[in-house]
Amino acid sequence: MVKEFNHIGVNVRDLQKTLAFYSEHLGAKFVRGLYIPASHTIAAYVQIGTQMIEFLSPLSPSESAVYGIAHIAYTVDHIEEAARILEEKGWHFHVPPKKAGSGGGKIAFLKDPNGANVELIERLESFSEPSWEPSTDVIEIDHASIYANDLQAGIDFYTKDMEMEMLQNYHFEDRKFDMVYMNTGKNILELLHNETPHEGPLMGHIAFRVKDTKALAEKLAAQGVEVTTQPRLLATQNGYVCNIKDPDGIALEFIDRVSLFEV
Ligand SMILES: [Fe+2]
Ligand SMILES: [Fe+2]
Known part of the structure; x- marks a missing residue:
């Protein structure tokens, strides 16, 4: 089912401030920025180790916008197949498999039994750079x-x-x-x-x-x-x-x- 961790998704108020903070204090490396038209959001991917954090910054945030950790994403080989198996076990996808807004594959969302958001992702390419060297501790x-x-x-x-x-x-x-x-x-x-x-x-x-x-x-x-x-x-x-x-x-x-x- 789950192949491996892919990223932690975080909703941020001020993307520039967040990127500066993670790069200055944690040595995170900015690897990719994207505009996601469907949600009118900027997504910025930063790498720490061989792993990614996805910072999502809504361009027209609603007053009810919630900031902080939004989801944890896991790679699967075949997302429709994974969704079918989980649905058979009684889990409901509030976002059924669809093309990723980032254009890089397909995504789907469900909630774990305690309500935490889980993203499944079938990526066409990896965003991370395997040769990454930590620049801090x-x-x-x-x-x-x-x-x-x-x-x-x-x-x-x-x-x-x-x-x-x-x-x-x-x-x-x-x-x-x-x-x-x-x-x-x-x-x-x-x-x-x-x-x-x-x-x-x-x-x-x-x-x-x-x-x-x-x-x-x-x-x-x-x-x-x-x-x-x-x-x-x-x-x-x-x-x-x-x-x-x-x-x-x-x-x-x-x-x-x-x-x-x-x-
Ligand atoms: Fe995500
Ligand atoms: Fe902990």
């Missing part, structure tokens, strides 16, 4: 995090229906939360579950694997970026984590633990 996207108030429904959807492999299932009894890691082929999807149901946006944060969390936190602070959570030991005890917010208020997490693919 940020190595790559480690995981994208979403809330799963019904954790078991989330696990079942991503493992059985999307056919992702579950890498880890952590339960922290004392802190009353769970973190479940799904292998998306290129990075990890983190399902977060709190004992008290989460309210608010379902898309949690974007986490980047870095060489040295403490050094990066110092560097960001010197660049005038507010470090919202100072470096602290990860719940998994195998590295340090710190947090900042991007210009749209998205929580960005930096972690220096070893990649889950290497343990």
Whole structure:
């Protein structure tokens, strides 16, 4: 079913400000900009590691426009076939397979059992440049995090229906939360579950694997970026984590633990 992670889609208020922020502080590289006529939107693709973030900037935003992480996109080989299989399992596509507004293949959208937006994409060409070299201490996207108030429904959807492999299932009894890691082929999807149901946006944060969390936190602070959570030991005890917010208020997490693919 799912071949691999393709991109994280983010709705932004001010594209120039966002691009400047991600390139200056995270070393992201702008690779492509497109106008999508159907939604009167500019899409800008930036690369971190071998992975992409899609920043979507509506040219005539409605007053009800919602900014922040909008969806996570996964590549499939045959989108109509993937949609047919998922529909047979009872999942509804609010955007059935159609030509991508970017012109590069076909896309479709459905919601996971907890309501998070999932994009399936059949790309004709890859937007990313495989030879990318990090220009800062940020190595790559480690995981994208979403809330799963019904954790078991989330696990079942991503493992059985999307056919992702579950890498880890952590339960922290004392802190009353769970973190479940799904292998998306290129990075990890983190399902977060709190004992008290989460309210608010379902898309949690974007986490980047870095060489040295403490050094990066110092560097960001010197660049005038507010470090919202100072470096602290990860719940998994195998590295340090710190947090900042991007210009749209998205929580960005930096972690220096070893990649889950290497343990
Ligand atoms: Fe997208
Ligand atoms: Fe995380």
